[in-house]
Amino acid sequence: MxxxxxxxxxxxxxxxxxxxxYEVLEDLPGVGPATSxxxxxxxxxxxxSLATAxxxxxxxxxxxxxxxxxxxxxxxxxxxxxFVRADELLKQRETINRLSTGSQVLNDLLGGGLETQTxxxxxxxxxxxxxxxxxxLCINVQLPTERGGLGAAALYVDTENTFRTERxxxxxxxxxxxxxxxxxNVIVADAYTSDHQIFLLENAxxxxxxxxxxxxxxxxxxxxxxxxxxxxETLALRQQKLNKHMHKLIRLARAFNATAVVTNQVMAKPDxxxxxxxxxxxxHVVAHTSHTRIYLRKASRGPIRIARLVSSPYxxxxxxxxxxxxxxxxxxxxxxSKRRG
Ligand code: GTP
Ligand code: MG
Numbered sequence: 001m002x003x004x005x006x007x008x009x010x011x012x013x014x015x016x017x018x019x020x021x022y023e024v025l026e027d028l029p030g031v032g033p034a035t036s037x038x039x040x041x042x043x044x045x046x047x048x049s050l051a052t053a054x055x056x057x058x059x060x061x062x063x064x065x066x067x068x069x070x071x072x073x074x075x076x077x078x079x080x081x082x083f084v085r086a087d088e089l090l091k092q093r094e095t096i097n098r099l100s101t102g103s104q105v106l107n108d109l110l111g112g113g114l115e116t117q118t119x120x121x122x123x124x125x126x127x128x129x130x131x132x133x134x135x136x137l138c139i140n141v142q143l144p145t146e147r148g149g150l151g152a153a154a155l156y157v158d159t160e161n162t163f164r165t166e167r168x169x170x171x172x173x174x175x176x177x178x179x180x181x182x183x184x185n186v187i188v189a190d191a192y193t194s195d196h197q198i199f200l201l202e203n204a205x206x207x208x209x210x211x212x213x214x215x216x217x218x219x220x221x222x223x224x225x226x227x228x229x230x231x232x233e234t235l236a237l238r239q240q241k242l243n244k245h246m247h248k249l250i251r252l253a254r255a256f257n258a259t260a261v262v263t264n265q266v267m268a269k270p271d272x273x274x275x276x277x278x279x280x281x282x283x284h285v286v287a288h289t290s291h292t293r294i295y296l297r298k299a300s301r302g303p304i305r306i307a308r309l310v311s312s313p314y315x316x317x318x319x320x321x322x323x324x325x326x327x328x329x330x331x332x333x334x335x336x337s338k339r340r341g
Contacts, residue, residue, distance in 0.1 A: 157219070
């Protein structure tokens with residue numbers, strides 16, 4: 001079949017600029033106070049979250065599939081999220097911003113920093129610097145774009161009680177940010193179980209919108225899942241829950257043009273004799289839903305860390321070093337690299 005450009009062919013017009021903009025759920029035609037209340041109880045507080053929902057997810061609100069589709073379509077229309085031509089997709093990619101890690105080497109490895117609208121995963125053994133990078137990103141996201149930031153706030157979902165305001169303050173001072181203000185711009189949510197972690201993210205849209213959050217961190221993604229789901233028979237359920245959780249994260253990142261970061265521990269692979277003897281937790285689900293994966297290792301001793309880009313949609317694999325100091329994540333210097341083990 002040949003495709004010809006026919007005048008009569010229905011075209012996918014970019015939506016008319018006069019389309020209504022809806023601010024809150026009840027602005028949507030067909031969503032009354034009762035439906036709005038139910039949707040909010042289910043975690044849909046914003047037009048953004050409805051725009052990225054599926055009809056089936058809205059079913060428990062007691063609305064028909066047709067009405068659910070209408071609501072989603074109206075929400076999408078209000079946000080310029082719709083079927084798009086490839087050239088529009090290109091434009092959408094142009095709205096992607098990058099967030100600096102604090103190390104030029106690490107930024108270069110990532111093609112210029114962490115991308116918005118995608119998930120970046122840092123995995124590695126204890127003390128490899130995953131949480132330190134997360135703290136640093138919470139500071140960097142607040143910087144203006146010319147300094148590698150997004151001029152925005154951060155959400156830190158903490159599953160291991162590792163978040164430290166004192167550490168954030170140290171890093172803020174080094175960046176000449178007002179420490180009190182910097183700490184105010186980081187919203188910390190402690191997750192006590194995997195279900196609680198899921199619940200927090202399901203209900204995060206309102207907090208994200210109201211606080212201009214453009215960095216969403218889950219540190220660590222897998223710790224609760226790993227300790228709660230033990231034994232082969234629980235594996236399928238664990239993977240199913242992780243999958244849904246990661247998809248929620250992607251949708252939030254897209255809806256709010258935010259950077260999503262997850263950390264992950266590693267497990268020893270006893271059957272591997274050559275190459276790497278460790279691998280990240282979470283199997284295929286985490287591997288496929290993390291768009292970019294960075295493997296962190298400690299050098300033999302000292303502040304040096306080795307980062308390896310393991311998977312990226314379009315960047316070559318590579319390796320680089322950085323260091324963790326009182327100031328935060330910094331460039332490793334000449335002398336430092338000699339101490340690399
Ligand atoms: P797990 O969560 O246990 O898997 O480890 P992680 O990868 O999150 O490690 P984390 O980011 O917590 O790194 C801890 C390491 O960072 C410590 O061993 C120190 O080497 C370094 N570090 C943490 N805080 C400071 C600090 O205030 N000053 C300096 N110089 N180094 C620090
Ligand atoms: Mg940690």
